[in-house]
Amino acid sequence: MTVKTVRNLRRLSQALFLFIFFFLILKTTFEVSFNPTEAAEIRLPYPVSIALQFDPLVALATLLSSGTLYKGLLWSLVILIPTVFLGRFFCGWVCPLGTLNHWISEIRSERPRRKGTRLVDSNRYKKYQRIKYYILLVFIGGAALGVLQVGLLDPLSLLARSIGTVLLPMLHTASLDLLAWVKSIGFPPLGKIAQAGYNLLAAVLLPFRQAHFNTIFSLGLFFFIVLVLNRVFTRFWCRGICPLGAMLGIFSRFSLFGLEKDESSCDHCNKCLLFCQGADNPDVGSRWRQPECHLCLNCQAVCPRNSLKFKFFPDQTPTRANPAGTQKVDITRRKVTASVVGGLALFPLFRSGDDFEINADARLIRPPGALVEEEFLARCIRCGQCMRVCPNNALHPTLFESGTEGIWTPILIAKIGYCEPSCTLCGQVCPTGAIAELSLKEKVGDRDLPPNRIGTAFVDRGRCLPWAMATPCIVCEEWCPTSPKSIYLKDEIVLDGQGKEVSVKLPYVDANLCTGCGACEYACPVSDKAAIYITSVGESRSPSNQVLLKRKKIEKEATARKS
Amino acid sequence: MRRRDFIKKTSQAVALAAVTGGTGLLFHNRETARANAPLVKGADFGVAPDKTMPQIVLARQTDPLNALNSALDGIGGIGRFISPGDRVTVKPNVGWDRRPEQAANTNPLLVGEMVRLCLAAGAGEVIVTDYSCNDPRRCFIRSGIGEAAEKAGARVILPQEKDFLNTNLDGEVLTVWPVLKYMVQTDRLINMPIVKQHSLCSCTIGMKNLYGILGGRRNQLHQQIDQSIVDLADFCRPTLTVVDATRVLLRGGPTGGSLDDVAREDSVICATDPVAADARAAEFLGLRADQVSHLVLAERSGLGKIAYREAGYKEIA
Numbered sequence: 023m024t025v026k027t028v029r030n031l032r033r034l035s036q037a038l039f040l041f042i043f044f045f046l047i048l049k050t051t052f053e054v055s056f057n058p059t060e061a062a063e064i065r066l067p068y069p070v071s072i073a074l075q076f077d078p079l080v081a082l083a084t085l086l087s088s089g090t091l092y093k094g095l096l097w098s099l100v101i102l103i104p105t106v107f108l109g110r111f112f113c114g115w116v117c118p119l120g121t122l123n124h125w126i127s128e129i130r131s132e133r134p135r136r137k138g139t140r141l142v143d144s145n146r147y148k149k150y151q152r153i154k155y156y157i158l159l160v161f162i163g164g165a166a167l168g169v170l171q172v173g174l175l176d177p178l179s180l181l182a183r184s185i186g187t188v189l190l191p192m193l194h195t196a197s198l199d200l201l202a203w204v205k206s207i208g209f210p211p212l213g214k215i216a217q218a219g220y221n222l223l224a225a226v227l228l229p230f231r232q233a234h235f236n237t238i239f240s241l242g243l244f245f246f247i248v249l250v251l252n253r254v255f256t257r258f259w260c261r262g263i264c265p266l267g268a269m270l271g272i273f274s275r276f277s278l279f280g281l282e283k284d285e286s287s288c289d290h291c292n293k294c295l296l297f298c299q300g301a302d303n304p305d306v307g308s309r310w311r312q313p314e315c316h317l318c319l320n321c322q323a324v325c326p327r328n329s330l331k332f333k334f335f336p337d338q339t340p341t342r343a344n345p346a347g348t349q350k351v352d353i354t355r356r357k358v359t360a361s362v363v364g365g366l367a368l369f370p371l372f373r374s375g376d377d378f379e380i381n382a383d384a385r386l387i388r389p390p391g392a393l394v395e396e397e398f399l400a401r402c403i404r405c406g407q408c409m410r411v412c413p414n415n416a417l418h419p420t421l422f423e424s425g426t427e428g429i430w431t432p433i434l435i436a437k438i439g440y441c442e443p444s445c446t447l448c449g450q451v452c453p454t455g456a457i458a459e460l461s462l463k464e465k466v467g468d469r470d471l472p473p474n475r476i477g478t479a480f481v482d483r484g485r486c487l488p489w490a491m492a493t494p495c496i497v498c499e500e501w502c503p504t505s506p507k508s509i510y511l512k513d514e515i516v517l518d519g520q521g522k523e524v525s526v527k528l529p530y531v532d533a534n535l536c537t538g539c540g541a542c543e544y545a546c547p548v549s550d551k552a553a554i555y556i557t558s559v560g561e562s563r564s565p566s567n568q569v570l571l572k573r574k575k576i577e578k579e580a581t582a583r584k585s
Numbered sequence: 586m587r588r589r590d591f592i593k594k595t596s597q598a599v600a601l602a603a604v605t606g607g608t609g610l611l612f613h614n615r616e617t618a619r620a621n622a623p624l625v626k627g628a629d630f631g632v633a634p635d636k637t638m639p640q641i642v643l644a645r646q647t648d649p650l651n652a653l654n655s656a657l658d659g660i661g662g663i664g665r666f667i668s669p670g671d672r673v674t675v676k677p678n679v680g681w682d683r684r685p686e687q688a689a690n691t692n693p694l695l696v697g698e699m700v701r702l703c704l705a706a707g708a709g710e711v712i713v714t715d716y717s718c719n720d721p722r723r724c725f726i727r728s729g730i731g732e733a734a735e736k737a738g739a740r741v742i743l744p745q746e747k748d749f750l751n752t753n754l755d756g757e758v759l760t761v762w763p764v765l766k767y768m769v770q771t772d773r774l775i776n777m778p779i780v781k782q783h784s785l786c787s788c789t790i791g792m793k794n795l796y797g798i799l800g801g802r803r804n805q806l807h808q809q810i811d812q813s814i815v816d817l818a819d820f821c822r823p824t825l826t827v828v829d830a831t832r833v834l835l836r837g838g839p840t841g842g843s844l845d846d847v848a849r850e851d852s853v854i855c856a857t858d859p860v861a862a863d864a865r866a867a868e869f870l871g872l873r874a875d876q877v878s879h880l881v882l883a884e885r886s887g888l889g890k891i892a893y894r895e896a897g898y899k900e901i902a
Binding site: 054230413442444445505511527545546 | 743784807846
């Protein structure tokens with residue numbers, strides 16, 4: 023097998039893994055199949071979040087922050103252990119974001135600094151490439167104390183949420199708009215073609231209903247910047263920012279596989295540098311940097327004189343071709359210490375502020391089964407899988423609703439969608455267990471088990487139709503899914519604007535029964551700002567964010583009866 | 586400057602100016618923007634009255650399929666309502682994410698049987714659809730109706746935004762409203778409600794079940810629920826109302842949940858008079874029809890008879 027064949031295998035591998043990743047995100051949705059109905063519980067047919075569980079950075083960071091390696095995260099060893107022997111093969115062969123970066127970098131540029139000798143120069147090792155190690159170490163320091171920020175920059179989380187909550191919803195809106203426009207032209211055959219095209223697209227790519235996500239702009243802008251930086255430096259993200267790349271770089275320190283350079287045959291044409299992805303100095307005369315290399319094999323494939331060769335146990339005796347010096351990660355001990363200390367400082371920085379618990383947003387309603395806030399934040403990697411799978415578009419990325427620490431973590435916005443009582447999909451897809459996997463019984467409760475509560479409903483009497491406008495309603499009571507209903511009605515004669523007596527039913531919330539699902543808020547006919555709304559108080563996950571002593575007692579009795 | 590250049594440059598500038606000005610003139614419009622005129626269409630799917638037939642038949646039998654077939658035979662058989670080639674829409678109540686035994690949705694056995702009967706009578710196509718309150722995927726799966734209808738040969742449609750037509754219903758409170766197109770663009774409509782308690786209008790049976798043909802923020806209609814139910818029943822007149830009273834939801838409606846609130850009645854009503862159907866079915870909830878204000882209003886509007894016995898009533902045990 024020639025090196026060119028191997029390079030083609032690498033290209034195939036990149037496309038394949040990108041496809042698998044994308045496919046799994048497409049499948050992170052609730053598909054309609056009416057068979058069989060016997061299953062009381064709706065479950066996804068296979069573990070669609072598995073790709074995220076192959077991520078060694080997520081595994082390491084959540085291990086540090088939560089003390090456990092949740093479910094499929096053990097699979098990350100399948101990436102990490104071969105890296106120890108081979109180097110960063112993941113970056114060059116597997117990583118789907120790396121592949122996108124690779125492709126976007128390769129598109130020919132018209133700018134002089136992206137061509138010829140200036141491109142060669144920009145592909146030499148640069149000091150900015152150390153930034154990723156600092157980022158990694160800051161994240162590790164934070165994770166050690168339970169502040170998990172890896173999700174912001176972890177490539178798999180980043181790509182999963184960007185596809186699921188930005189690209190696919192954008193595609194949905196754009197295609198619906200285009201369809202409506204073509205139909206409005208008034209030439210029926212064209213409309214039919216457009217409809218057929220849309221139906222095909224919808225069948226393959228689009229979910230059952232259009233999703234509208236909170237703060238999509240911040241997510242989209244972030245993703246756009248990551249992609250566009252490739253047009254300035256080849257794979258800038260992978261070289262300079264990616265904390266997973268940094269981690270794999272560190273783990274490739276004892277790699278047995280590497281580059282051997284032959285000084286005698288090289289004529290310094292620099293073609294190797296022209297095509298180098300990792301900026302790891304493959305050229306004869308510079309020190310090759312193992313932790314930077316993505317193993318893309320471009321250098322060996324383009325070398326016209328066969329001076330470069332990847333092999334096991336490469337000859338690493340210092341020569342002029344490969345000057346002396348270690349191939350270790352290029353950061354000093356002092357900077358390692360400083361970065362880790364900086365990461366540790368994140369804990370008091372975030373937690374001494376007011377937005378963690380002390381003055382937490384009342385609308386910080388976490389998905390059902392979410393762990394208590396501290397443990398939730400120690401596990402959530404902001405991959406957006408829960409938001410993507412939520413059939414009611416109820417879960418959204420936050421911006422600052424959960425403080426700066428929790429940017430892009432999930433929150434339920436009942437005005438857009440409520441929590442479907444019989445649904446447990448978000449817990450099924452969560453790759454790190456930030457949202458526990460509930461059984462149907464644990465979600466809705468029964469005689470012996472209290473239901474999972476995410477908050478409590480409150481009536482806004484200043485906006486409610488019967489309370490404020492002497493007008494009949496009861497929609498909140500009609501929709502309330504608990505049994506018995508958590509909203510009860512009181513018949514009352516009130517005066518309308520003309521002083522006429524009107525009989526209305528006034529809604530009240532029985533907080534002992536309410537689970538905070540938000541169906542009332544969603545259905546309330548006061549459309550701009552609902553006259554009944556949920557806040558987080560009373561959520562099952564928190565021992566402190568409670569209001570009724572009595573409700574606690576009811577739950578205790580139920581728990582006691584169970585045991 | 587050469588003459589040639591002069592002509593070229595000037596004509597380019599003039600052309601651009603002309604295009605710019607022309608575009609402005611072309612799109613200039615003094616009219617204030619107005620909403621598009623909605624579709625106006627009646628939706629009367631009734632069959633010709635037959636004096637020899639009762640208007641309402643109730644069959645009480647333990648097997649729901651027998652009950653349905655007996656009631657249907659009593660009112661003239663499926664052949665009276667479905668002609669070969671008809672497009673038929675069956676509108677059960679699939680409002681909620683509940684299982685059949687919780688009695689929040691129509692019994693799936695009845696829906697499946699109705700579909701089978703329509704196809705056996707030569708219907709060209711049978712569509713089963715409803716605009717659910719909860720996530721429609723879950724409602725159609727957990728109610729068992731999606732599977733039952735598909736197995737019987739129906740096309741099950743979970744409505745999406747594009748399936749609604751802006752329609753003028755020409756009612757007193759219901760004016761222009763999005764209506765599910767399968768409920769108006771069809772030949773025959775079979776309304777298949779279940780009998781449930783409802784806090785605002787006492788009971789939700791056949792006429793209230795037609796809420797499911799409306800899109801938009803239909804929850805606002807509760808402000809004038811009696812008039813809006815009557816407006817809707819006036820606009821949309823089903824071929825046949827088939828009331829599922831095999832299980833009846835006595836309390837906690839319309840969502841229910843607890844089996845303690847469900848009573849078995851083992852009955853099916855077939856009626857061509859929608860008011861009579863609801864009036865009889867309301868008795869399962871312990872209600873007298875003249876206590877139910879939307880039924881009273883419906884009778885006053887000439888939609889049917891509350892005194893169902895006068896309408897021609899037959900009971901089969």
